[in-house]
Amino acid sequence: MTDPLLAELGWTPFFSAQVSAEEARNCRPVRVMAVHRGMIAVAGAGLERMIPSRLPEADGEEDRPTVGDWLLVERDSLAPARILARASLFKRRAPGDDRRLQLIAANVDKLFIVTSCNQDFSLARLERYLVLAREVGVMPVVVLTKIDLADDPERLRDAARALQPGLEVEMVDARDPASVARLAARCGKGETVALLGSSGVGKSTLVNTMRGSDSIATQAVRKTDGKGRHTTTVREMHRLDHGGWLLDTPGMREFRMTQATAGLAEVFDDLMILASECRFSDCTHGAEPGCAIQAAIAQGTLTPARLQRWHKLSAEDADTTGSLAGRRSRAGRPGTRT
Numbered sequence: 001m002t003d004p005l006l007a008e009l010g011w012t013p014f015f016s017a018q019v020s021a022e023e024a025r026n027c028r029p030v031r032v033m034a035v036h037r038g039m040i041a042v043a044g045a046g047l048e049r050m051i052p053s054r055l056p057e058a059d060g061e062e063d064r065p066t067v068g069d070w071l072l073v074e075r076d077s078l079a080p081a082r083i084l085a086r087a088s089l090f091k092r093r094a095p096g097d098d099r100r101l102q103l104i105a106a107n108v109d110k111l112f113i114v115t116s117c118n119q120d121f122s123l124a125r126l127e128r129y130l131v132l133a134r135e136v137g138v139m140p141v142v143v144l145t146k147i148d149l150a151d152d153p154e155r156l157r158d159a160a161r162a163l164q165p166g167l168e169v170e171m172v173d174a175r176d177p178a179s180v181a182r183l184a185a186r187c188g189k190g191e192t193v194a195l196l197g198s199s200g201v202g203k204s205t206l207v208n209t210m211r212g213s214d215s216i217a218t219q220a221v222r223k224t225d226g227k228g229r230h231t232t233t234v235r236e237m238h239r240l241d242h243g244g245w246l247l248d249t250p251g252m253r254e255f256r257m258t259q260a261t262a263g264l265a266e267v268f269d270d271l272m273i274l275a276s277e278c279r280f281s282d283c284t285h286g287a288e289p290g291c292a293i294q295a296a297i298a299q300g301t302l303t304p305a306r307l308q309r310w311h312k313l314s315a316e317d318a319d320t321t322g323s324l325a326g327r328r329s330r331a332g333r334p335g336t337r338t
């Protein structure tokens with residue numbers, strides 16, 4: 001039986017199935033609420049504590065606890081024993097020479113893709129984030145902010161909805177609690193939602209409007225140092241009053257798409273299906289005879305703009321992965337071949 005306190009923290013059968021009988025006797029599960037330098041704030045059933053983040057066996061690049069992780073810790077000493085396999089993981093290569101792998105957030109259930117009803121609104125940017133959500137395996141919800149400043153926000157909502165069948169799009173004034181209430185309902189008990197979006201679209205405003213009380217992480221840190229200081233906190237989960245968790249991390253804010261070949265194929269599955277019907281298997285969808293994609297454009301079932309966005313994202317993906325498929329599609333960008 002699942003402890004309701006653990007369930008509130010996001011504990012599901014996916015995690016409990018990973019715990020052996022011996023581990024269940026000797027260890028207890030805790031979730032990483034915040035990551036500090038060398039230390040992590042964890043919460044479990046009736047437990048909130050700062051503990052050292054070092055694991056006994058940490059060989060792999062992903063063997064470091066990140067915010068959202070579930071850990072097994074020794075029942076008495078609370079020393080970390082191991083990280084449970086993640087349901088989802090946001091990670092990226094650091095720019096620069098060492099290209100160290102940075103773990104940004106784990107076990108995220110949903111992604112709020114935040115964009116405002118002004119110059120920030122861009123179908124290409126939304127598609128990029130949708131690809132990322134597919135790649136990581138997290139359900140996307142598009143959040144259109146600043147509807148109070150827009151003349152026709154419904155038009156933007158409809159354009160966003162058309163990007164993907166069944167895509168949920170919410171319109172909000174991020175400063176208004178009544179407006180944001182429907183979003184809070186999308187972040188239910190035990191659910192973890194991460195926010196992604198450009199600077200200035202209203203992510204902090206959303207978090208502030210959505211959350212009521214202080215985060216568990218902040219409280220845990222205060223108990224530890226007794227002074228209410230938590231200046232080294234870089235990433236933390238915010239608890240919502242009705243039980244959901246919001247993740248608004250600097251890492252997520254700088255997140256870029258890397259190696260998203262699978263996600264691309266899924267978000268643009270209409271194009272993939274068409275491409276499989278082209279006469280030539282190496283069709284670049286430019287001016288070849290028998291191109292099913294050009295035929296769809298001629299029929300009006302596909303817009304040239306969507307094809308162009310696909311070419312652009314595939315080219316970016318090829319730059320990071322060096323994949324042959326990507327290089328082909330880059331060579332086949334409209335106008336580069338006659």
Ligand SMILES: Nc1nc2c(ncn2[C@@H]2O[C@H](COP(=O)(O)OP(=O)(O)OP(=O)(O)O)[C@@H](O)[C@H]2O)c(=O)[nH]1
Nearest residue numbers: 145146172173174175198199200201202203204205
């Ligand atoms: N009118 C209006 N203003 C908003 C809305 N949402 C955010 N703002 C304002 O937009 C500005 C930027 O909002 P932030 O919440 O700081 O944006 P952010 O996405 O957190 O930006 P970064 O921290 O730079 O990533 C603030 O002045 C907010 O008050 C909205 O729905 N309507």
Ligand SMILES: [Zn+2]
Nearest residue numbers: 278283285291
């Ligand atoms: Zn073609």
